[in-house]
Amino acid sequence: MLTKIGQKVQSFYNKTPFPDYDLNRFNSKKDLEIAMYTFAKIIDRSIPKDASIIDVGTGTGQLSAFLSLRRKNVYGIDFSDSSLDKARKLKKKLNLKSWTLKKVDILDKEQIKKLGKFDYVLCLGVLHHTGNAYKGFKNILNLLKPKARIAVGLYNTFGRIPLKFRILSSKTIFKNNQKIKDYFIKMQIGEVEDKERARGWWNDQYLHPHETTHTIGEVLRWFKKNNINYIQTVPSSSLFENSEIEIAGVWNSFKEKYPNFLVRCYKQLEWIFKTNREGGYWITFGKCIS
Numbered sequence: 001m002l003t004k005i006g007q008k009v010q011s012f013y014n015k016t017p018f019p020d021y022d023l024n025r026f027n028s029k030k031d032l033e034i035a036m037y038t039f040a041k042i043i044d045r046s047i048p049k050d051a052s053i054i055d056v057g058t059g060t061g062q063l064s065a066f067l068s069l070r071r072k073n074v075y076g077i078d079f080s081d082s083s084l085d086k087a088r089k090l091k092k093k094l095n096l097k098s099w100t101l102k103k104v105d106i107l108d109k110e111q112i113k114k115l116g117k118f119d120y121v122l123c124l125g126v127l128h129h130t131g132n133a134y135k136g137f138k139n140i141l142n143l144l145k146p147k148a149r150i151a152v153g154l155y156n157t158f159g160r161i162p163l164k165f166r167i168l169s170s171k172t173i174f175k176n177n178q179k180i181k182d183y184f185i186k187m188q189i190g191e192v193e194d195k196e197r198a199r200g201w202w203n204d205q206y207l208h209p210h211e212t213t214h215t216i217g218e219v220l221r222w223f224k225k226n227n228i229n230y231i232q233t234v235p236s237s238s239l240f241e242n243s244e245i246e247i248a249g250v251w252n253s254f255k256e257k258y259p260n261f262l263v264r265c266y267k268q269l270e271w272i273f274k275t276n277r278e279g280g281y282w283i284t285f286g287k288c289i290s
């Protein structure tokens with residue numbers, strides 16, 4: 001049984017699936033590879049070929065589809081029928097046999113438990129739309145095998161401030177100014193030919209019925225309480241950024257230090273400016289202790 005927020009969010013994504021794409025653009029597996037953004041390629045390189053993966057809140061599924069190209073067992077779960085329909089069309093068109101799609105509500109522990117256990121659990125840009133991010137987080141921990149890796153992507157309370165101003169201005173002073181709105185979306189995803197993708201992004205960032213924001217400290221506490229070892233964040237939460245993700249991968253951190261309270265405050269103030277383009281989005285990577 002969905003919560004009131006769940007019903008609203010589900011109906012929103014049924015009308016405007018995310019990230020969305022024009023299916024005609026994907027005629028071969030190669031097209032999928034070419035269309036993938038740099039960070040997805042880093043995630044792909046960070047995960048061994050024989051690992052099982054679940055992408056929780058996969059939306060229209062580009063990332064999980066892409067990850068399934070080199071692997072035998074990749075799941076994408078979501079509660080939006082329209083998003084899953086689009087993903088299923090892509091699966092059929094490209095014959096992606098190792099990609100399993102399932103309709104699941106993240107806040108429903110029993111549904112989650114039926115999915116089994118995975119080596120890698122990705123939950124990117126989802127929990128902040130559930131109405132109970134911590135409950136969603138706790139539920140998806142049931143998907144982790146011993147020593148499995150997890151990635152949680154959320155909106156940062158500080159980093160999202162500029163976007164909140166842009167949302168406000170798009171609803172007031174720039175309400176009828178399409179050029180400014182186009183400029184706002186271009187700031188986040190650059191120049192795109194794919195109109196469905198641009199529309200998906202606009203709706204997701206500017207017209208969403210429900211979102212919450214979170215701090216680094218909050219996620220660190222979630223990790224600690226649930227026996228997840230902190231690895232790193234992207235962008236980095238280290239004072240001296242020594243990012244080696246291109247080489248070492250996102251679940252291997254050699255130089256990242258656990259960010260203490262002062263460092264977290266400093267970094268999050270910095271993120272107001274630095275994550276402005278991403279709308280304050282950041283990802284925390286961790287590893288299950290047992």
Ligand SMILES: C[S@@+](CC[C@H](N)C(=O)[O-])C[C@H]1O[C@@H](n2cnc3c(N)ncnc32)[C@H](O)[C@@H]1O
Nearest residue numbers: 013018057058059078079080105106124125126
């Ligand atoms: C912003 S999209 C993120 C899609 C994808 N992870 C990405 O990064 O491109 C959020 C997705 O989470 C899904 N979602 C939100 N709440 C959910 C819930 N309670 N159960 C399952 N999926 C949910 C939505 O349907 C939507 O597809």
